[in-house]
Amino acid sequence: MALLQIAEPEAASGPREPRRAVGIDLGTTNSLVATVCDGVPRALPDEEGRVLLPSIVRYLPGGGVQVGYEAQAHQGDDPKNTIASVKRLMGRGLKDVARSGNAPYDFVDAPGMVQLRTVAGVKSPVEVSAEILRVLRLRAERALGGPLAGAVVTVPAYFDDAQRQATRDAARLAGLEVLRLLNEPTAAAVAYGLENAAEGVYAVFDLGGGTFDFSVLRLARGVFEVLATAGDAALGGDDFDLRIARWALAQAGLGEPAAKDARRLVLAARAAKERLAQQDETPLVCELADGRRLERVLSRATFERLTADLVDRTLAPVARALRDAGLSPADVKGVVMVGGATRMRHVQRAVAEFFGRAPLNDLDPDQVVALGAAMQANVLAGNRPAGEDWLLLDVIPLSLGIETMGGLVERIIPRNSAIPTARAQEFTTFKDGQTAMSIHVVQGERELVADCRSLARFELRGIPPMPAGAARVRVTFQVDADGLLSVSAREKSSGVEASVAVKPSYGLTESDIERMLRDSVEHAREDAQARALAEARVEGERLAAAVRAAIAADGALLAADERAELERLLAHLDAALPGADTAAIRRAADALNRASEPFAARRMDAAVRRALAGRSLADLDV
Amino acid sequence: MAVTLTENAAAHVKRHLARRGKGVGLRVGVRTSGCSGLAYRLEYADAVNPDDLEFESHGVKVVVDAKSLPYLDGTELDYAREGLNEGFRFRNPNVKDQCGCGESFNV
Ligand SMILES: Nc1ncnc2c1ncn2[C@@H]1O[C@H](COP(=O)(O)OP(=O)(O)O)[C@@H](O)[C@H]1O
Numbered sequence: 001m002a003l004l005q006i007a008e009p010e011a012a013s014g015p016r017e018p019r020r021a022v023g024i025d026l027g028t029t030n031s032l033v034a035t036v037c038d039g040v041p042r043a044l045p046d047e048e049g050r051v052l053l054p055s056i057v058r059y060l061p062g063g064g065v066q067v068g069y070e071a072q073a074h075q076g077d078d079p080k081n082t083i084a085s086v087k088r089l090m091g092r093g094l095k096d097v098a099r100s101g102n103a104p105y106d107f108v109d110a111p112g113m114v115q116l117r118t119v120a121g122v123k124s125p126v127e128v129s130a131e132i133l134r135v136l137r138l139r140a141e142r143a144l145g146g147p148l149a150g151a152v153v154t155v156p157a158y159f160d161d162a163q164r165q166a167t168r169d170a171a172r173l174a175g176l177e178v179l180r181l182l183n184e185p186t187a188a189a190v191a192y193g194l195e196n197a198a199e200g201v202y203a204v205f206d207l208g209g210g211t212f213d214f215s216v217l218r219l220a221r222g223v224f225e226v227l228a229t230a231g232d233a234a235l236g237g238d239d240f241d242l243r244i245a246r247w248a249l250a251q252a253g254l255g256e257p258a259a260k261d262a263r264r265l266v267l268a269a270r271a272a273k274e275r276l277a278q279q280d281e282t283p284l285v286c287e288l289a290d291g292r293r294l295e296r297v298l299s300r301a302t303f304e305r306l307t308a309d310l311v312d313r314t315l316a317p318v319a320r321a322l323r324d325a326g327l328s329p330a331d332v333k334g335v336v337m338v339g340g341a342t343r344m345r346h347v348q349r350a351v352a353e354f355f356g357r358a359p360l361n362d363l364d365p366d367q368v369v370a371l372g373a374a375m376q377a378n379v380l381a382g383n384r385p386a387g388e389d390w391l392l393l394d395v396i397p398l399s400l401g402i403e404t405m406g407g408l409v410e411r412i413i414p415r416n417s418a419i420p421t422a423r424a425q426e427f428t429t430f431k432d433g434q435t436a437m438s439i440h441v442v443q444g445e446r447e448l449v450a451d452c453r454s455l456a457r458f459e460l461r462g463i464p465p466m467p468a469g470a471a472r473v474r475v476t477f478q479v480d481a482d483g484l485l486s487v488s489a490r491e492k493s494s495g496v497e498a499s500v501a502v503k504p505s506y507g508l509t510e511s512d513i514e515r516m517l518r519d520s521v522e523h524a525r526e527d528a529q530a531r532a533l534a535e536a537r538v539e540g541e542r543l544a545a546a547v548r549a550a551i552a553a554d555g556a557l558l559a560a561d562e563r564a565e566l567e568r569l570l571a572h573l574d575a576a577l578p579g580a581d582t583a584a585i586r587r588a589a590d591a592l593n594r595a596s597e598p599f600a601a602r603r604m605d606a607a608v609r610r611a612l613a614g615r616s617l618a619d620l621d622v
Numbered sequence: 623m624a625v626t627l628t629e630n631a632a633a634h635v636k637r638h639l640a641r642r643g644k645g646v647g648l649r650v651g652v653r654t655s656g657c658s659g660l661a662y663r664l665e666y667a668d669a670v671n672p673d674d675l676e677f678e679s680h681g682v683k684v685v686v687d688a689k690s691l692p693y694l695d696g697t698e699l700d701y702a703r704e705g706l707n708e709g710f711r712f713r714n715p716n717v718k719d720q721c722g723c724g725e726s727f728n729v
């Protein structure tokens with residue numbers, strides 16, 4: 001413990017107060033708040049010592065509001081006014097919600113986001129979430145003895161812009177200054193990565209109450225890189241509860257229960273499920289509205305049989321994410337278990353079997369996201385000493401690359417490469433007789449130059465005139481131990497060179513980097529489509545230009561009908577190029593390419609004959 | 623009901639008071655702050671207020687305000703050296719839960 005000095009009476013405030021910042025896991029089922037004290041993250045309990053706050057809000061006729069356990073107790077008898085799993089409604093329209101089915105609420109269609117009719121009036125999911133966040137804010141303020149400097153609030157990785165914005169609005173409505181929204185798996189990685197400083201590829205397996213989220217991350221020196229994510233936004237512990245409830249009804253020979261009974265039964269089922277993490281069998285008891293009593297004993301074996309397919313359903317996204325990351329299960333050094341539902345034995349077993357190793361659960365799966373968020377909040381609030389507040393010292397925080405045709409980025413040094421490092425890649429000219437090449441150095445994870453940060457431009461001049469594609473320009477990126485980037489370009493046949501030195505991290509704050517990384521994850525699919533379209537266009541344009549140049553140069557090698565066919569296909573490609581239909585451009589280009597193949601072969605023969613006529617073989621740099 | 627000093631702690635307090643040139647003793651208290659709720663106050667006492675309690679320990683007057691006393695009762699203050707740091711350490715039997723920094727605690 002700290003050693004204290006005697007202070008002057010006036011200086012009653014003592015040493016500088018750290019800025020109080022918290023991390024909040026706003027969960028579908030449970031929410032909680034955590035903070036860092038002297039480098040140690042911890043969840044803050046309520047007055048009764050409970051850390052988890054059920055994400056349930058009940059509206060009362062007089063305008064009162066109950067949140068958490070108090071509200072949960074009325075889920076059965078006041079379902080319409082007791083809002084659970086509101087996170088599923090955040091940023092969602094009525095159409096999205098209607099698909100998910102059996103919620104007992106009175107939905108009101110509203111522009112943008114669905115709303116709920118309650119006894120206290122129509123409420124938006126943002127308002128409902130704000131009630132939960134407000135309770136957590138008050139809890140934190142009481143524990144920390146004053147107003148908060150800010151909060152990091154976590155969101156699932158798959159949340160889109162509307163959902164993120166809704167979460168941000170809810171926090172603001174609850175009186176919280178949002179320092180940042182953080183992806184949940186990232187928060188879990190922060191908690192594990194910084195706590196244990198273990199390096200390697202890790203996976204985060206997050207099975208909560210209503211969502212499944214799987215992420216593959218690389219941890220190195222406290223820096224994490226998201227390699228891939230996948231999940232199922234409609235799979236979680238709730239589904240296991242429903243299975244048990246349905247089983248109990250079938251066992252008792254009952255049909256569809258009234259909404260009230262259904263709620264009660266599901267609560268009883270959930271409690272039974274949670275007990276089965278410890279016990280081999282457990283009683284399931286539920287009083288029905290008509291006074292009847294449903295009583296069964298549920299064994300773990302039965303439970304696992306009833307829900308085996310749900311566990312299997314988690315493995316499909318797992319396999320997909322690994323495939324996306326180009327990894328096999330054996331490459332994963334550890335699987336971090338997040339979410340209360342990962343306590344189920346058969347989930348643990350399935351994960352262990354899939355990866356061939358026992359999953360990691362040293363940190364409380366309920367708390368790990370909030371703990372990581374708290375650590376992030378602590379850094380953002382400036383409570384870390386200089387030097388420790390910056391984790392990305394000896395790796396490249398964002399990929400470095402150059403612009404290629406069509407405004408695309410060709411990555412040369414990938415993000416998180418250790419420095420010093422040097423990598424080279426060969427490029428060629430795009431046009432016949434091109435004598436200069438403009439090299440545009442960019443930084444970022446996005447596929448399009450426009451979405452990345454421009455670092456430097458320079459020109460390589462004096463390339464001898466050659467046909468398109470014949471020049472061989474080697475571009476070398478070198479990053480020294482201080483993070484200083486120099487880029488050089490050399491044309492091989494002539495030896496002409498040009499270079500430039502840039503400081504890649506200049507002007508990039510941690511939040512810039514975070515934002516750019518987040519953008520790259522959020523826009524991955526969009527980018528892939530944009531990239532495919534841009535590539536198809538570049539290819540198409542290149543092909544059209546080449547065919548036109550060939551016709552102009554060697555039209556004599558073509559028969560009249562061949563020439564007419566090529567002209568027709570060229571016009572067809574020209575028409576497709578400006579459009580946004582990637583497949584149509586590809587088809588048109590393929591057709592032109594196939595049709596021009598015999599012509600290209602004839603031209604090649606002629607060119608080789610011409611070239612060899614005046615040169616010896618030794619001159620040919622092949 | 624008491625808050626006491628070790629002999630070593632008392633000697634240091636006396637030296638500090640002598641160097642300061644004024645003050646009737648040492649004021650010990652708690653305030654709300656930090657992650658786990660409460661933090662210690664350690665100040666020179668220039669006066670004794672009506673709701674203060676006074677204790678005598680190895681020739682040093684220890685002043686505690688009535689509100690703080692329940693959290694501090696039975697506490698012994700020691701003087702310790704830890705590496706390069708020296709200072710006063712609270713041995714408080716009421717503490718259930720202490721934050722990592724030791725600056726704040728719960729009772
Ligand atoms: N011991 C347990 N065994 C099985 N499931 C559990 C256990 N403890 C909690 N859960 C389940 O975890 C889910 C909630 O997980 P949580 O991580 O809090 O969810 P969310 O992130 O969706 O808020 C619920 O379905 C709950 O029943």
Ligand SMILES: [Mg+2]
Binds near residue numbers: 025027
């Ligand atoms: Mg969660």
